[in-house]
Amino acid sequence: MGKGQVPVDQVNQAISVGFSHIDTAQAYGNELEAGTxxxxxxxxxxxIYAFTKYSAKDGSDVQSSIRNSLRDLSALATLGLSYVDLYLIHHPRFATPDIPTAWKELEKINADGLAKLAQLPGKILVHPHVYSQQASVISYASSHGIVTAAYSSLTPITKKPRGPVDAPVSAIATRLGVTPDQVILAWIKEKLGGGVVVTTTSKKERLEGYLNAGELGVTH
Ligand SMILES: NC(=O)c1ccc[n+]([C@@H]2O[C@H](COP(=O)([O-])OP(=O)(O)OC[C@H]3O[C@@H](n4cnc5c(N)ncnc54)[C@H](OP(=O)(O)O)[C@@H]3O)[C@@H](O)[C@H]2O)c1
Structure with a gap:
């Protein structure tokens, strides 16, 4: 779920086609809608795999923020257990006053049972135009058992069309009888080697296509 969407309807739609991984953020103000x-x-x-992120909204500290997020994601409590599956610090600049101190706060959240897993930022920009710059981070994470989550993966289609991968992506899509966005998602899933692609769409047919993209076996 990104900013400025129609979250309740969109999350309902995503769940109805089979998604269970719900990505929210304090900064986006979409936790209440996701909870609903x-x-x-x-x-x-x-x-449900529900996660949210700390961004020092209104100057709040990490401990009060996770509690506010859990209150807003109140459906999780209604369902029996008040915890998120993953709690992230949204961006390194929010790890204040320094990373070791922020890390201790996350350990406390984990120990208190408010999040099954609490981490510093684990989500990075990954799409074909920038893959070569991110490959070493992905490889480092993979070798240390850290799951990489990719965002803005569809940039070659949405934000920077007419770029260097348009022709091969289009050719692969035609050959396999799928859509270009499915080709890119499948390629990135393969490159992440067990990582997660975080994407968004208001369209049901694209949601279904995203679920099927992992089965394409596109590796290059
Ligand atoms: N630091 C962070 O943690 C961070 C940073 C950036 C983004 N995010 C989050 O990551 C998620 C993904 O956001 P993103 O913008 O980076 O997403 P993206 O996966 O690169 O693109 C998704 C967008 O592409 C459109 N789209 C999908 N398939 C398309 C196609 N075939 N042709 C044209 N448009 C297509 C969708 O619009 P339709 O509704 O029209 O399908 C949607 O707006 C969001 O929830 C966002 O909030 C997190």
Whole structure:
């Protein structure tokens, strides 16, 4: 879920086609809507993977922020357990006054059972135009058992079209009878080697396409 969307309807739609990984953020102010959609889905708590991120909104500290987020994601509590599956610091600049101190705060959240996993930023920009710059970070994370999550993966289609990968992506899509966005998502999933692509769409057919993209086996 990004900024400025129609979250409850969009989360409902995503859950209805089979998504269970709900990405929210304090900075985006979409936790309340996500909580409402999760409650309306009537899924069991264990069937949902919900996470949110700290961004020092209104000057709040990490400990009060996670509690505010859990209150807003209240459906999680209604479902029985008040925790998020993953709690991230949204950007390194919010790891104040320094990373070791911020890390201690995350350890406390984890120990208090408010998040199953609490981490510093684990989400990076990955799309074909920047893959070569990110490959070493992905490889480092992979060798240390850290799951990489990619954002803005569809940039070659959405933000920077008519770029260097348009022709091969289009040729692969035609050959496989799929859409260009599916080709890019499958390629990135392969490059992440078990990582997660975080994307968004208001369109049901694209949501279904994203779910199927992992099965394409596109490696180059
Ligand atoms: N630091 C961070 O943690 C961070 C940074 C950036 C983004 N994010 C989050 O990551 C998620 C992904 O955001 P993003 O902008 O980076 O997403 P993206 O995956 O690069 O692109 C998604 C956008 O592409 C459009 N789209 C999808 N397929 C398309 C196609 N075939 N043709 C044209 N448009 C297409 C979608 O619009 P339609 O609704 O029209 O399908 C949607 O607006 C969001 O929830 C965002 O909030 C997090």
């Amino acid at each position: 959609a999760i409650r309306e889905s009537r899924l069991e708590r264990e069937e």
